[in-house]
Amino acid sequence: MHRKKWVALLLVLVVFFAGLLVELVSGSYDELADNPGFSWDENVVSGSGTGKIVQLFVSGVISGEQNSTGMPSMSQLLTEQLRRVEEDANVKALVLRIDSPGGEVVATDELHARISRLKQVRHIPIVVSMGSTAASGGYYLATTGDAIFANPNTLTGSLGVIFNLVNYSEAANRLGVRQFAIKSGRFKDIGSPARPLTDPERQIFQTLVNESYSKFVDVIVRGRNLSRQRVLEIADGRVYSGEQAKRLGLIDQFGDLEDATRYALSLSGESEALIVRYTDQLSLSKLLFSMKQYWSNPDPLGLSRILERESSPKLLYQFMP
Template identity: 80%
Template sequence: MHRKKWIALVIVLLVFLAGITVEGVAGTYAALRDHPAISWEENVVSGSGNNKIVQLFVSGVISGTQNATGAPSMTEVISEQLRRVEEDASVKALVLRIDSPGGEVVATDEIHSRLLRLKQVRHIPIVISMGSTAASGGYYLATSGDAIFANPNTLTGSLGVIFNLVNYNEAANKLGIHQYAIKSGRFKDIGSPSRPLTDPERQIFQTLVNESYNKFVDVIVNGRNLSRQRVLEIADGRVYSGEQAKRLALIDQFGDLEDATHHALSLSGVENAMVVRYADQLSLSKLLFSMKQHWSNPDPLGIARVLERDSSPRLLYQFMP
């Protein structure tokens, strides 16, 4: 019994020290290289030899926001993976598997810029493989590819920007709830949910949306070699199937992840290569970090994330039915 108490005490101490370590490394981007949540090892999927083709995965909503437990955001994780690809001279091509409805404008653009940097620095081909959904910001990332593969039933398109504002003015008035804003300028409380949106405020938001939309159009024009007029015709926010996208020249070929990988090998200039993925590395620090995430999560039901999404409007390249 005495031995069990000592073991329990050691475990508690290790978790405590891991918590301190995690807090310390989460402060700067440079420290992400040693973050327990970004601890990977290379898993060989197929092939052999000294050359590599790396498969990376963008899954879910694209976000630059860390979760409540301080785990790195998607932007940080993907950027770190792309840094490793960039610094590995044995990597001859990249296959990016996208299964995402898109997400935040800034986070999407940051990952896209990192992909373009990889092409400029390493001059390696990037081949895109679309999953069930690669819409809006997901397609934004796809434009970085030298070739885009999709399934005929892939949901893509939704080319555009959305900016949602929640308004509870009428409900608040019925309940006798009033909010008074003491402000330094007429637009300081722009978008307030407690009063109607004015026409000048709507125009301000529309200008922001238009700027992000024009950036999206530019990305498609440059990435897909289409005329701006043609892109404006098809980028009206609607979603397309893979079949429709191919007819519109938004994708190149039908095929799955394996087909995209074979094509990447053909573009790489090498005859043989290992196909590798970055998988979570099992380690004590990884285990302790996961335990810390589980025990210290102040929002296990995700309620705060829902409330934050409603109260913190942001520009989105996201398919939102």
């Protein structure tokens, strides 16, 4: 009899979850797409008291694009986490752990603006801890810090902008492939991979790069209190080690995440505080949403994204060896 009860319970659970999956696939759970992934638990790493030191992590390429499952981009997630920090009066300092080669100019600049807004609204100290790589756009974000910690072997620098264009015109000519562009203006097909880049087109792209580069120089000048001339001398795109960056005034101290967190606590005015991280709140609905996105993905290998990147060039604050 006892066994029959367990079998019956199991059948009920199977039917329940099967119903959820059917409804999910049929689209009745589309409301999950409105705000997926924007919920976190506060994970207390250590410490005590009512005040909080929040550790936020900038990991990987900075992008405003959603991933292949349709979940929010890294930029969106960090923006919402920064909003949570801003709205929590108990947060007394922020530690940004950056392990990133940089990424898209727009996404990087938007995050920089969001962090700067946090400083203006809350007036809390921000300390940056660099991981193995904090280059280009990663360093762009680091300039918001009141202090920057790094390892002597951290790869940083790569201060500049890159704009890549793929061109297959010679290969197309050899294969007898031709593309005809019926356009409304002289530059409407600027950067077309099917023909060589003209000098006027190159100058247009160079102007865009120069504008973004000038903005990069500006944030370093303001964030690091260096002269513009000095920044122009060192911002030639090369990468620096942590040792070199310290000599150049690009970072302040050597140390790891714990060292940066202790320093943030000393700046916060608190004698003790909770060290907090935001961890993703796992839920059945989120899991099912991800499964739905995967099942309905017509390109599970991500080939379309590779082709899209090649055909849709972007201005990048990114270290690209």
